[in-house]
Amino acid sequence: MAAKKTAKEEYNADSLSVLEGLDAVRKRPGMYIGTTDSQGLMHCLWEIIDNSVDEALAGACTEITVTLHTDGSITVEDNGRGIPIDKESKTGLSGVEVVLTKLHAGAKFGNSSYNAVGGLHGVGSSVVNALSERLDVEVDRDGNTYRMEFHQGHPGIYTDADPSAPSPQSPFKATAKRKATELRIVGKYADKHTGTRIRYWLDHEIFNSTAKFDYQQLVDRVRQTSFLVPGLKISVIDEAVPDSDGERSIVVEEDSITSDTDTLAVNIADSEASDTAEDSAYADDGEKSTAVHDESELEEIEIDEAEDTEADEDFDIESSAAQEAARETALRQAKKNIHPRVQVFHHEGGIVDYVDFLSRGEDISDIWHITGQDTYEEETQVVGANGDLHAQMIERTCDVDIALRWVNDYETIVRSFVNVVETPGGGMHVDGFLNSITKQVRKNVEANARKLKISAKDSNTKVERDDVMSGLVAVVTVRIAEPQFQGQTKDVLGTAPVKPIVTKMSDQQFGEMISGSKRGFKEQSMRVLEKIVGEMHARIQARKTKEVTRRKNALESASMPAKLSDCQPGNDDIAELFIVEGDSALGTAKAARNSMFQALLPIRGKILNVQKASTAQILANKECSSIIQVVGAGSGSTFDVKQSRYNKVVMMTDADVDGAHIRTLLLTLFYRYMRPLITEGHVYAAVPPLHRIALAGKHKGEYIYTYSEEELGIRLAKLREQGIAYNEDIQRYKGLGEMDADQLADTTMDPRTRMLRRIRLEDAAQASEIFSLLMGDEVPPRKQFIIENADDFDRTKIDA
Structure with missing residues (x-):
């Protein structure tokens, strides 16, 4: 007789769990929003905003307002058509309840109400509702304001002690399951006014403790949308910011780009002319620190403090005074950094203005625009008259809108969108665009080989996609009905017919531009081709550099610049390269250095301003090319920090205005062509007394x-x-050359007693803007910046 099975061993139909409605979303939130950290938290907001944006794409909405309340809740309001309030025939529920409680429900699965939209999975609003502790919705239609409330996705009624201050902790009476919840009329509106307001409190039972709301990410997304939907006005209101800050309570970004230079507090004097009071204050970790700031804390310069100096015990006296000055500076900075209570975004120029906004550095070309429309056929499931799904071939329309330009930089900025939804992973539309421009550039480089001074027959001088993309700023958008994305988070467009359409349009329109056959493009196209060929040469040279041994022995040392006083090989992990200003300082530095691990490279005065120079000019410049060669890790997009011959690169210049100018020029070179040296903390500035x-x-x-x-x-x-x-x-001291070897070693070179400022980069985009502002060709913005920040500059720190 068989043994009786235990309850643990039994497996039958009763072992199965059926999650109904939105319970499945709460059980597996990652399937719908990716993660339950900050990324998922922000994704919920995008879902609600995108629904309002879809109304704008349908031509039914002109204004959206996002309000951040002090209790952590968020309201998104639009003046669109309003969620339908009538009964849906199959469920007997109101349109509001269907949209907010039923997955895959909405008006975006057909073509009658929406065509090209962002929210296409039909789970956005309902998922946010499921993951919210409380969600309130109000709809303005037919002259009335209708309201419904939800708790963790279930409809019902909250009883708030103060209706003006709703709370998830208020008593809640849930509607019985499988019964419809009546929409309550809570107000009156003019008959012509329509719209939707959704306020929600995210559920902390779902989101983990690391989930944090990112205000700057919201502003960036809203600004981005205002470019993608020309004419749409989007406001962001932060109620946590007091409404008493005068002109800083509202910032309007309308029709043209505003850089908010009045809010930038970049203390450039610290890296140019002299030390601030912060330079003399110790940080808690025993290092001295000072900073070059903007709203995002652009750069922070850390100073490695001497460990054993005879005067260390005397630093306490200066600390209190210096720290007080630093505290006052920080308070002024905090006042400037606070974002305005209201920010309004409204742009009419579309993605052309967006490319202009994204561009950093000197322009190589104007903004080129590729637009067009084409059709394709696609088999899709459609709902028949009886409500059943069946496959049918239908004709789709694809609208293509691409804007691009090249700038004098090696960084690539390509933003791609489908119906205003960003696709960070690219997809078919980006593949078609990049394939086309790479092909057209190669074709025109070969056609202009003589002018570009290259051999068309040399297989080693073939342009690659990375060369084309270096310095490229582009926005690629398509609008199609029911796009296919890879996953709910919509990172990659998978609709295959889009690729040949984009390729065809780019081949034709970009081909005319890059060949110079289109009127007004001949000079621009040649500048672009010269820049791309320059990147190709830099890539080839970098590859050759990597093929040789990183450390040169005595027989090979001739390949390095003759003026380099190198250190002994075998100390790569501690090797230091001092870039020394002037021959007089070099003589003293040779006697002061430790040749075991310290190398010296002298430069003559002020190097080339690479912000204004082409790649070819930089490679031809003796000082710049020597620095790139000695560092030994390539340049631009081919720079490999792991190949650097030195662990530290130290700028050792005089403590005067000229020395500060040289440091700024060197920093511009490092930032533009050897940026990983900065981002990974290998660039330092010596601090001579x-x-x-x-x-x-x-x-x-x-x-x-x-x-x-x-x-x-x-x-x-x-x-x-x-x-x-x-x-x-x-x-x-007026210069390093005035010191003898012992003084220079003690104060500037000996790791036991010296001080160094370490340059760190936190926000590349903002830092790029500052470098462009201070070192670029445009004089009026630089003049305006100096005027506006003159009051923050300490004139007593200018050398007499």
């Missing part, structure tokens, strides 16, 4: 170095207070 105090009496033979006029005053005051005698003839 400005003064040397010679002590007297029993301390004779001892010296104290100071790095600013403020620090000098504090030091002298402390010496007088302690009764320590010193020589009144205080030495003021």
Whole structure:
């Protein structure tokens, strides 16, 4: 007789669980929003906003308002047609309840109400409802305002003690399952007014503790949408910001790009002229620190503090005064950095203006525009008269809108969209575009080989896609009905017929532009081809550099610049390259350095301003090419930081205005062509002292170095207070060459006693804007920046 099965071993129909309605969403939220961290939290907001944007794409909405409430809830309001309020025949539920409680329900599966839209899976609003602790919806239609409320996706009624301050903690009475919830009329409106308001509180039972709302991400997305839907006005209101800040309470970005330079607080004097009060204050970790700021904390410069200096014990006196000054600076900065209460975005220029907004650096070409419309056939499931699905071939329309330009940079910025939904992973539309422009560029490079000074027969001089994309700024958009995406998060467009349509249009229109056959494009096209060929040469040269041994032995040292005083091989993990200003400083530095791991490369004065130069000019420039060659890791898009011959690259210039200018030029070179050196923390600025105090009496033979006029005053005051005698003839250094080898080693080169500023980059896009502003060809914006920030500059820090 068989043994009786235990309950654990039994498996039958009763073991199956059936999750109804939105319970499946709460059980497996990742299937619908990707993650339950910050990314998923923001994705929920995009779903609600995209529904309002779809109304704008349908021509029924002109304004959207996103309000961030102080309790963490968010309201999205539009003046579209309003969610239908009548009964849906099959379910007997109102249109509002169907949209917010039924997955795959909506008006976007046919072609009657919507054509090219972003929210196409029909799960957006209902998923957000399921993942919200509370969701309130109000619809303005037929002269009335209709309202319905939900708790974790279930309809019902909240009883708020104060209707003006609704809360998820208020008492909630759920509607019985399988019964319709009546829409309540809570107000009156003019008959012609329509719209929808959705306010929701995300459920902390679903989202993890690391999920955080990103205001800047919201603003970027809203701005992006205002470009993609010309004429649509989108407002962002943050109720957490007091409405009492004068002109900073509202910022309007309309018709033209506003850079908000009044909110930038870039203390460029720190990297150009002298040290700020922060330079003399210790951080908690024992390092000195100072910063070049903007709204996103662009760069932070850390200073490796000397470990064993005789004067370390005296730093406490300066800290209090310097920290107080730094605190006041931080308060001023915080006031500037706070975002406005209301930001309004309204652009009429479309993606042409968007490319202009995204562009950084000097323009190589104007913005080129590719537009057109074509059709394709696609088999899809359609709903028949009896409600059944069946396959049918239908004709689709594909609208293509592409804007592009090249700038004097190696960074590539390509943004792609389908019906205003961004596709970060690209897809068929991007593949078609890039394939086309690469093919057309190769064709025209071969046709202009003589002008471009290359051999068309040399197989090694073939343009690759990376060469074409270097410095390319493009926005690629298509509008199609029912696009096929890879996954609910819509990262990649998978509708195959789109690719040949985009390729065909790009071949024809871009081909005319790059060949110069289209009127007004001849000069621009040649500049673009020269830039691309320059990138090709840089890539080929970088490959050749990688093929040789990174460290040169004595027999091979001739391949390095003759003026390089290299260090001994075998110390790659600690090797340091000092870029030294002037021959006089070089002589002293040779005697001061530790040749085991410290190399010296002198430069003559101010190097080429690479912000204004072409790739060919940079490679032809002796100083720039020497720096690139000595670092040994290539340049531009081919730069490989792992191939760098040195762990630290130190800019050692005089502590005056000219030295600061040289540092800025060097930083521009590193930022534009060797950016990973900065992003991974390998670029430093030496901090030579400005003064040397010679002590007297029993301390004779001892010296104290100071790095600013403020620090000098504090030091002298402390010496007088302690009764320590010193020589009144205080030495003021005008340049590195004035120091002897011991002084230079102690103050600037010896790791045990020196100070270095480490350059770090946090926000490449904003940093690019600042470099373009300060070092580019456009003089009026730079002049305006100086005027607007003149009050923040400390004139006492300018060398006499």
